[in-house]
Amino acid sequence: MSRKHHVTATVNGDEYEFLCETQQTLLDVLRDELMLTGTKEGCATGDCGACSVMVDGTLVCSCLILAVETEGKTIDTIEGMASNDELHPLQRKFLELNGLQCGICTPGILVAARALLERNPDPTETEVRYWLAGNLCRCTGYDKVIRSVLAAAEEMRGA
């Protein structure tokens, strides 16, 4: 058996230690070792965005990073998006405006949309569409996804 690596990383504000094989991706470890299954696997090739997480403040597909690379890093997943029992405005708007149907792509889209609004609090529809072009959704046709993001952005600017 291959030797496992010992990794320490901060996940959603808490320090975690885990062991991983060299070829295990961050997505594998989040789901199978840390049981944080909110991050989804849709393709494992970086094409669908369902596994989107933040690593040290950068939006990434967790299927494209080896878990061993996250030593000492800060990882934020969908499970950490709501705080103090309050949903993030993006989560709330997706609920209110029906920005989700089956919900499998939703965690990835929410994480990606939050990353957008952190760098651009007032995006145009086109900017939202291009930013989310890496997140596949097969149910919604994107209409209500985009509207939810724009509505959350507006609310967050007003707050």
Next chain:
Amino acid sequence: MTTILEKPGYNPDKKYKIIGTSPVKHDGFDKVTGRAKFAADAFLPGMLVGKYLRSPHAHAIIKRIDISKAEKVPGVKAVVTRDDFPEIKAGTGGGDMTRIAMAREKVYWEGHPVAAVAATTESAAKKALKLIEVEYEVLPHVIDPVQAMRDDAPILHDYLRTKGVKGPAAEKKTNVVERLELSKGDAAKGFEKADLIVEGSYDTKPMHQGYIEPQSCIASVSDDGQVDLWCCTQAPWVYRDRLTEILKLDSSKIRIQQSELGGGFGGKTTFYTEPVAIVLAQKAKAPVKMTLTRVEVLRGTGPVSGTASKIKMGCKKDGTIVAVDAELIFQTGPYTGSAFTNAPQAMLTRYEIENVKTVSYEVVSNRPKVSSFRAPCVPQVVFGVEGLVSEMAKKLGMDQIDFRMKNAIVEGHKTIYGETFTKIGFVETLQAAKTCDHYRSPVPAGQGRGIACGFWFNRGGETTGSMALAPDGTLNIILGTADVAGSRMSMSMMAAEEFGIPVDRIRSQLADTNSLGYNRVTAGSRTTFSSGMIVVDSARKIIAELCRRAAKMWNVPEEGVVFEDGHCRPASSNVGDFPPLSMKDIASKTTYTMGAICGHSEMNVTGAGPGFAVHIVDVDVDKETGLVGVKRYTIVEDAGKAISPLQVEGQFQGAAVQGIGWALNEEYVFGEDGKLQNAGFLDYRMPVASDVPMIDTVIVEVANPKHPYGLRGVGEVPLTPAMAAIANAVGEAIGIRPTSLPMSPPKLLKLIEQAKAQGLN
């Protein structure tokens, strides 16, 4: 006793409190926080990982499989092949199903499973897969359905004979499963009356349902053979009955719990991993989880039928369509099951046409077995039909919607397949399309506008469900249908409307197969309609029981009690001066009355109201690259009654974008060697957010009188005209209407050249 089927109690004057609003879906909270459990999100103690070995060939005889080396890999607990599955005769329903799960005599497509391994780790499983030796005798293959029909085509099954033909042809080895003629009147004579005849040949390619959640399941088996299965499925009971058939199990010994469903669109009405995981778990004596990779989803699970069709239509000068002649060919993969009979039934159903001849063929070929997709086999043929309808309107100089209105069917129409329609809303849908902002706006310079219409039957069928009133007056609903996009909430809303209580006091959940009786597959736009009937019927049973209990508590006759807004009240002051009893008042005292108050309902639901849609699309086409930009898109559709308008809009919008993908990008590309060349989301490119505009919607509401709230299914209809509408728009933009899907840039560049040569643009 009259049932809700005979007396649905639809009341056009009723004012709704909850129906027609769009409250937040209860299941949505878990979906925005990551808490929702999809199939791959579950784990069991001691669980093993299951992985497949798949065929590298499109068509080959399996001469030998040797698993001895694989079995010796440390961590490997079971290796299974065809020898581990009960033998069932080829060419039967069960025989086909077991051979799709695991190849027996031959492999029929690149990606056909030939063995599977369960091991303690994925790396051990993968190591073992490499050590399985399979000896193949490679055979010539055929994928294109027209080629597969030719006399010199490689034959997939020696036993196959064409159903529906007579004479020597009925005795020949063939790839044609069935020839089906569905006709009315006399098409040849009809064309004699026509002033204008138009015709075309069309082809469409297989495309995938494209759900983002790959199939995943966990099977565990107790020492006495009880199977527990967790999986994402649109059809738990259908899975149960088919699994018991091919694995020779008692139905009582298998329990299936559906997970949250991460998209299905018809593709999760058929099992893949489930029988293999069960057999692995039986052999390994440990739970086994099998999750497909995206490559496996594309290589191994059902894309839709590719098609080839020839259609001829004729009309009079005044626009009356008088005759249609159509030949339709459907590719089904190695085994029958394309549901191709939908096509001749639905392709023209919206127009009153006296003379129709259709001949349809279902053809086997060496690609993954077809699986259902929204309105199976219908959008592919509507692609041709609505092109010709638009061509006739244009040649006669008639408005596109007026031409369709001229031929539109109304209540009392007898369909080509024998059904007579009650109240339908096609005319109202056309009227709404004509007056909507999009249609009234001029076509922007340089763009083309397309119009197309579509129809779907909408379905009912066997459905069960139950409802329990808790002592605090809240309700739990248990549903047998799957929730593909929010139907649990629609059920809670219908119950809330019946009881006159806030929807937050009601929760709907999805049953396992031991909790309820048989439920037909969640497909065909039947769910909100059929389970809705069950919910309303169950609610009315509970209300009747509440009135009985109140009567007992007051010691008055039952007819002296009425129920409104969540309370039992005396029917009049003559009954007595009793303060109203809330649901809680009664439910909290069931210990002293006659025990728990529950409602349940089991029905073979009928009365699904057919649905019609009009799509309006504006596109531009880059004349240098052939790239199509969809600029504006409006769907006008009859929903009967939108229980939750935001959810209905979501169905329309999602279908439109799937149609855009099918129209412009998506196709299975096979190499000369029969191997799929684009088995990944990078190369099998579905629309992304930046590819599409906002999708405008107009919900028409012509009530279905057979449902208590008048609703019609809305899942399938909005896909049926999508590719036709987009192709009509592209045709207007470049001068020649495309006849081949997808309308990829290379194909359009050729058409643009052709149009230039003919002076059409």
